Amino acid sequence: MPRLSYRRALTRALADEMTRDESVVVLGEDIRVAAANVTTGLLKRFGPDRVRDTPLSEQAFTSFATGAALAGARPVVEFQIPSLLFLVFEQIVNHAHKFPLMTGGQCAVPVTYLVPGSGSRTGWAGQHSDHPYALFAHVGVTTVVPATPADAYGLLVSAIRCDDPVVVFAPAGALDLRADVSDLTPVPLGRGVVRRPGDDVTVVAVGHLVHDALAVADELADQASVEVFDPRTLYPFDWDGLVESVGRTGRLVVVDDGNRSCGIAGEIVATVVERVRLAAPPRRVTRPDGAVLPFAPALDRAVQPGRDQLAAAIQLTLKDG
Amino acid sequence: MTDSDPVRLYRTVRLIRRFEERAIELVDAGEIVGGIHPYLGQEGVAAGVCAALAADDLVTGTHRGHGHVLAKGADPARMLAELCGRVTGLNRGRGGSMHAADFGVGVLGANAIVGAAGAILTGAVWERRRRGGDIVGATFFGDGAVNEGMLLEAFNLAALWRVPVLFVCENNGWATTMPVAGAVAGTVAGRAAAFGMPAAAVDGQDPEAVREVTAAAVARMRAGGGPELIEAHTYRFDAHHTFEHRVRLDYRPPQEVAAGRSRDPVDIQGARLPPAVRAEVDAAVEAVLAAAVDFALAGPHPDPATALDHLYASGLTARTGGG
Ligand SMILES: Cc1ncc(C[n+]2csc(CCOP(=O)(O)OP(=O)(O)O)c2C)c(N)n1
Ligand SMILES: [Mg+2]
Numbered sequence: 001m002p003r004l005s006y007r008r009a010l011t012r013a014l015a016d017e018m019t020r021d022e023s024v025v026v027l028g029e030d031i032r033v034a035a036a037n038v039t040t041g042l043l044k045r046f047g048p049d050r051v052r053d054t055p056l057s058e059q060a061f062t063s064f065a066t067g068a069a070l071a072g073a074r075p076v077v078e079f080q081i082p083s084l085l086f087l088v089f090e091q092i093v094n095h096a097h098k099f100p101l102m103t104g105g106q107c108a109v110p111v112t113y114l115v116p117g118s119g120s121r122t123g124w125a126g127q128h129s130d131h132p133y134a135l136f137a138h139v140g141v142t143t144v145v146p147a148t149p150a151d152a153y154g155l156l157v158s159a160i161r162c163d164d165p166v167v168v169f170a171p172a173g174a175l176d177l178r179a180d181v182s183d184l185t186p187v188p189l190g191r192g193v194v195r196r197p198g199d200d201v202t203v204v205a206v207g208h209l210v211h212d213a214l215a216v217a218d219e220l221a222d223q224a225s226v227e228v229f230d231p232r233t234l235y236p237f238d239w240d241g242l243v244e245s246v247g248r249t250g251r252l253v254v255v256d257d258g259n260r261s262c263g264i265a266g267e268i269v270a271t272v273v274e275r276v277r278l279a280a281p282p283r284r285v286t287r288p289d290g291a292v293l294p295f296a297p298a299l300d301r302a303v304q305p306g307r308d309q310l311a312a313a314i315q316l317t318l319k320d321g
Numbered sequence: 322m323t324d325s326d327p328v329r330l331y332r333t334v335r336l337i338r339r340f341e342e343r344a345i346e347l348v349d350a351g352e353i354v355g356g357i358h359p360y361l362g363q364e365g366v367a368a369g370v371c372a373a374l375a376a377d378d379l380v381t382g383t384h385r386g387h388g389h390v391l392a393k394g395a396d397p398a399r400m401l402a403e404l405c406g407r408v409t410g411l412n413r414g415r416g417g418s419m420h421a422a423d424f425g426v427g428v429l430g431a432n433a434i435v436g437a438a439g440a441i442l443t444g445a446v447w448e449r450r451r452r453g454g455d456i457v458g459a460t461f462f463g464d465g466a467v468n469e470g471m472l473l474e475a476f477n478l479a480a481l482w483r484v485p486v487l488f489v490c491e492n493n494g495w496a497t498t499m500p501v502a503g504a505v506a507g508t509v510a511g512r513a514a515a516f517g518m519p520a521a522a523v524d525g526q527d528p529e530a531v532r533e534v535t536a537a538a539v540a541r542m543r544a545g546g547g548p549e550l551i552e553a554h555t556y557r558f559d560a561h562h563t564f565e566h567r568v569r570l571d572y573r574p575p576q577e578v579a580a581g582r583s584r585d586p587v588d589i590q591g592a593r594l595p596p597a598v599r600a601e602v603d604a605a606v607e608a609v610l611a612a613a614v615d616f617a618l619a620g621p622h623p624d625p626a627t628a629l630d631h632l633y634a635s636g637l638t639a640r641t642g643g644g
Contacts, residue, residue: 049451055481060440060474067444070429071379072452075444091471094434095441100634102420103430104413108634140632140639163634190637236637 004181006174009149010038010116012184013156014076018046021074024160025050027061028078028114036080036116038170062088062113066096069109074160077111082118082130085167093139096165108163114156118145118169119208119257120293120300129293129300131257133169133206134264137235142166142189144233147210149179151232154187162189171257173208192238194245198227201251201317204242204268205230209255209305216310224318234264242268243275250279251321253313255305260286280321283313326372328598330528331590333368335606337388338587340397341559343610344387344404348563352618353404357418360388362526362558365586366491367392369531370459370551373539379427379445379458381438383491384419385557386431389461394426398613407620414623415631435496436462436469443479443486443548450484457542459487459535465496467509476548480516485542487535488513488550491525493557494581498572513550525553526584529593556581 004012018024026039032053034040043051054061058079065075079085085092096109119131136143142164146152152170159166166189195210196217203226205213210230217226229245231238246252252272256265265284273282285305293300341361347353360367367388371380374393382389390400395411403410403421410416411423422430429445432438439460446458466472467490479486490509494501513520519541523534531553538549558581560566591599629639 055477057474057478059471060443060478063437063440063471063475064444064447064478067429067441067446068448069444070424070441071445071448073444073448090434091437091440095432095437099430101629101632102412102416103422103424103631104411104415105631105634106412106422106424107429110634142635142637164637 002181003178004149006149006152006170006177007037007116009153009181010114010156010170011040013153013160014039014042015045017157017160018042018050023072024074024076025052025068026076026078027052027054027065029054029056029080031078036078038078038114038116058084058087059091062091063095065111066091066099066109069111070099070107074110075112076114076160078114078116081128082115082132082169083127085113085115085132089135092141092165097139097141109165110163111165112156112159113165113167114170115168116170117172117175119171119173120304121172122297122300123295125295126292131169131171133167133234134258134262136167137264137267138262140235142233143169143235144189145169145171145207146232147174147207147230149177150181150184151187153184155189155232157186158189161186169207171208174211187232190233190236190238192229192231192233192241194227195230196226196228198225198249200224200226200249201253201314202227202229202242202245202249203310203314204252204254206234206256206264209257212307212310213255216307216314220311220314224314226314239271242272246272246276246278251317252278252282253310253317254282254284255310256284256286257305258286259291260289278321280317283317285309285313327529327590327593328602330368330372330532331594331599332602332606333372333392334364334528334587334590335602336397336609337364337367337391339606339610340387340391340401343614344401345563347405347614353418354406355417356563357387357404358385358562359559360385362581362585363491363493363555364388365528365531365590366489366525366553366555367461369528370487370489370535372532373535374457374459377427378456379429379442379449381429381442381460382431383438383461383463384431384433384435385463386419386421390421390423390428390431393428395423395428397609398616401613401617402620405617405620406622407617408623409616409620436466436472438462439472439475439486439488440478443475443484446486447482447484455543457485457487457539459489461489461491463496464490464492464494464501464505464509465499467512468504473512476512476516476518479548480518483547485546486548487538487542488548490550490552491555492552493555495557495561495573497561498570509552510550518548518550520550520552522552522554525555526586526589528586528590556584558582
């Protein structure tokens with residue numbers, strides 16, 4: 001079976017969709033030389049009209065993509081830093097997302113915003129280490145956080161084909177993964193997957209944390225049977241899939257690399273308790289409230305959800321109730 | 322230009338003028354909620370610019386956007402129905418005054434965020450051009466927008482990539498209560514020059530002058546030229562927004578208002594027509610608007626159960642907010 005890296009999976013998704021559909025174009029900073037090692041080879045194959053290096057004008061090129069989409073394109077916009085999404089939040093939320101409703105259905109805005117390297121990159125400190133996926137779930141923009149190379153491919157393909165704006169967070173913590181991938185296929189948006197079946201507790205893990213959750217589940221294997229649920233898409237969330245899992249296990253722990261207040265973990269806990277009578281209080285492991293990732297590696301790690309915290313939360317949940 | 326052009330231009334400014342006056346009546350009558358930003362006094366700009374565009378050229382408007390939408394060819398009846406929030410409106414009652422859009426006539430929307438539309442239009446024109454054809458675009462914005470970074474970024478992008486967009490600054494001297502002198506360092510034309518864009522100033526109260534300067538720019542753009550800027554000097558005759566009809570804000574000297582109002586684009590263009598022709602156009606416009614008001618008020622109100630229709634083009638449905 002061929003080994004595929006997460007980054008090459010993204011590259012393959014872009015190349016396949018650009019081959020399949022002339023309307024797909026890619027915009028971003030330093031993409032012609034693939035500075036983020038994602039758009040590798042695309043300029044040569046598809047030319048500068050479809051692989052456009054932009055000036056450092058995030059607000060303009062984000063709305064440029066909106067306009068191009070209104071005229072029939074399917075742009076993919078690559079961002080070098082997750083916090084650049086703060087800079088273009090207005091352009092995505094107030095324009096791209098709102099146009100279909102505000103125009104009474106006269107248009108679609110099929111733009112994909114791709115962030116290769118979201119979350120901590122270790123050593124890049126405060127302004128390069130955010131993981132703001134919950135913001136987009138909050139405003140109702142389709143948001144995906146692929147955990148594996150196969151999902152990176154399949155979700156990016158589905159994002160590009162989607163008629164609405166989609167933000168694709170490719171966590172820095174997953175970018176260097178490689179996996180045996182037999183066949184590359186689109187992964188439907190809004191569909192989660194059970195990564196590891198279990199009976200005693202459901203752990204919902206987002207993005208790269210799926211791999212931490214699997215490791216913790218292995219560590220605890222002699223104490224408990226842990227099910228790991230990877231939502232893959234945070235908005236729209238696969239509530240039915242999760243409720244099915246928690247309905248069986250009766251216990252819920254969420255591990256989420258976002259800040260605690262109004263984070264996706266809070267929404268997951270709230271929705272599950274609305275629908276499932278749990279055997280024990282649910283728990284969540286997140287970044288702290290208002291987290292700013294400090295520079296020194298030990299401090300950076302201290303602010304991110306860790307395996308020890310997750311193991312402790314699982315054990316508490318199993319003891320309670 | 323054909324003989325009927327002056328008549329057509331007059332018809333457009335007169336239509337916008339009377340549309341706005343009828344709309345203000347409907348605001349006062351409570352039929353238009355939220356009020357409007359009247360375009361009164363600035364009609365010559367939208368009319369002149371759009372008269373020089375082709376049917377499939379694209380435009381974006383502003384919060385003060387009724388004139389842009391009407392001048393590009395939207396149906397006044399459906400426009401008025403939109404302002405009244407009816408399902409028969411251009412946007413099925415989902416957009417209202419500040420978001421009125423008619424993609425069928427190339428209006429990619431009025432836009433309520435100052436300075437935001439320029440980059441959107443630049444992308445749209447770029448994509449249309451990539452697909453072949455020689456369309457151009459015109460994006461309207463006020464003097465307040467020239468201090469918005471996103472608009473200046475759009476100037477750069479359009480100029481850099483030679484996207485044929487006409488940036489039309491409607492300089493009416495004020496951004497709400499802020500005079501240009503209190504807000505704009507340098508000049509509007511100077512901003513164009515900084516990006517290597519040709520800029521022309523024009524008397525925005527003279528619809529023919531606006532049409533001529535636009536036609537020249539459009540011809541250069543169709544022939545392969547890059548973006549250009551027009552600064553149309555104009556004057557807003559009425560309030561920033563109809564809320565000022567109730568709350569008087571003291572910022573424009575009465576002499577300034579009187580001087581501004583003395584140069585009325587409807588009269589300037591009307592004087593170019595034989596009185597009988599002008600009277601005929603006036604009567605026709607009255608009839609169109611009478612029918613538009615009837616159409617607007619007869620339209621059904623949207624069903625609250627459909628409040629989130631069209632939120633997603635992909636067919637996704639949102640969870641509702643109830644318990
Ligand atoms: C980005 C942004 N800032 C502030 C506002 C609130 N606002 C609406 S219109 C306006 C004044 C705009 O002035 P100008 O661009 O000159 O247009 P005019 O109203 O004179 O037509 C302001 C401040 C807004 N809608 N968008
Ligand atoms: Mg102004």
